Amino acid sequence: MIATLGATNPFFVNLDQIFVLLRNWLVGFLPAVLRQAAGVLLGVIAIVCVFPGLFALTTVFERKGLGRIQNRIGPNRVGPYGLLQPIADGIKSLTKEDIVPLRANAAVHFLAPLVLVVTVFMGFAVLPMGRNMVLVDMDAGLLFFFAMGAATELSVFMAGWSSRNKYSLLGAMRAVAQMISYEVVLLLSSVAVVMITGSLSLPKIVAAQNQYTGVFPHWYIFTPWGLAGFLMYAIAATAETNRSPFDLPEGESELVAGYHTEYSGFKFALFFLGEYLAMFSISGLGTTLFLGGWSAPFSFLAWVPSWFWFFGKVMLSIFVFIWMRGTLPRLRQDQLMNFAWKFVLPFTLLNLLVTALWRFMGEGWARWVVCSAVLIAAYVVMGRLEMRSEHFGRRRYRYAE
Amino acid sequence: MRTLSPIFYLLAALTLAGGLATVLLKQLVHCALAVTVAFAGLALLFLQLDAQFAGFAQILVYIGAVAILIVFAILLTHGSDLPKAGVFSKTWALGLVIAAGVFAVLGWAVLASVRAIPQQNTVPTVTVHDIGNALVGRYVLPLEIVALLLTAATIGAVIVAMHEKERPR
């Protein structure tokens, strides 16, 4: 019975393509020469409305989630179960006074949040959010995404420097150093996916994962190199978006608020928006590269619309981000950089080698065994090498005399 | 013969404005941000010329790495303290004359000789696949040499900029 509700059933096909059909219907009212531009404009409007809406939902999701992890309730006054909290937050940040320090560099101080939000929004243009639902299908889509990510770092520096505040500058320097270190890891772990797919175009990467052997999907996370790559990508993504446990640049107990200390009101809301949008963007890329994008987890679930799977996977990643924030303690800056350059980067390079091995060993069970063995051995060896200087033993107490 | 589109004029103006701002502004960090604008304008010009890979590589490398390097170097050398004698050197007039002379020669060369080049009007379709094939096919030697160069440059830059260990006196 479920097989007859398969993906070829016209009702489910229409449901899957409902946004594309809606756009085509709206654009059909215009003369032919304006249709393409209007289609793109509608796509842009959709992205600009949907993702900030998701951001509002995520802020309350995060505060409730963190609250439950920390054994308290979280916001519960505004609306049922506190779900209308974002509206209160929005009104608050829009009506707060916009304070600009007297000696701050006014032009750069104003431009920094704008540059951040614009470059982060550009990253959404290449994410395939459903079957046929990518805004711009670029041949070098992945490269465009990383180029936009690289441009984000400069806005962080602009914010920190223009405030003429030592804490802001320190926070900005730490944030930029962290972001450029983990950017290398992010790029290299995606290169493994590109090697196997043979294309930088994100819709093609999703199409390559949208196949099923029996019931199970061909997502890259279910291969040894894919799992290693996904873990490295997840670590790098957490560091790129300055989330816990890598949030020293904006740690409240350390640096007041890091590079956005001197921002208040709407500009702070823009920074907040930019940070969460970067989280969505990077989770979207992670699901596209490793978790199969919009493809369903089992072949008999292919009738569920593709956009539901994409957004479901993105929200699952956000849930994992929130979980990590509530659970793990913060890493110190030097521990963080050590970790990046001495463990994660060599492991990612080894992952590239293992991916090449996978590709050239041909089909069969042999490549699973060999690749998994190499990765596990490397993980154990590198971990032991890094832990040589740690002394594990009974806890020793030193008391003040 | 195709003519220049208005977008080209806009992008050219943006790039040149960024370049001029870089050499004329007093505060070093402002100069670094202006040069980033120039890099962005150039990347857009590359995209206008249908060189997508080069355009995105320009954004990724120049804005994402070189601009940040410049900014870090400015901060580590305390560039915010402006020199008392002004930001322009004593022989600035001579430098201006030389630059103007170079532009005059280049401009004359361009305008006098461009008729001799056959103008290509079809848009070349270059996929990343083609670039990849070229890199490991025809251009594999330059690729390996650039890899060696980048390794040497990385190690060299780290050693040059490292804090020296205190020698026991």
Added chain:
Amino acid sequence: MTSPLAGYLLVAALLFAIGLGGALVRRNAILVLIGIELMLNAANLNLIAFWRFGPHPEALTGMMFAIFSIAVAAAEAAVGLGLVIAIYRHTNTAELDKIDRMKG
């Protein structure tokens, strides 16, 4: 100036002249390096313009040259800025007028 190639070449020439002017006119060592980067970028623009409007764009020569040039320029910027930082540590200044220990 009706042909598009001439337009791009003139923009590249002007950007090169601006970079050269910046390298010659400013005191700070970092600005000289920035001027050099502008000159390299202008040369890249020249390369891509000739690739686009030249006779054999499918040979990809211009694009490859530009990509290698971007890589080499980044490496050179890294080494140059490392040198400026090292000099600053020794002489406590980054102004080229003051770094004249080898003179006289």
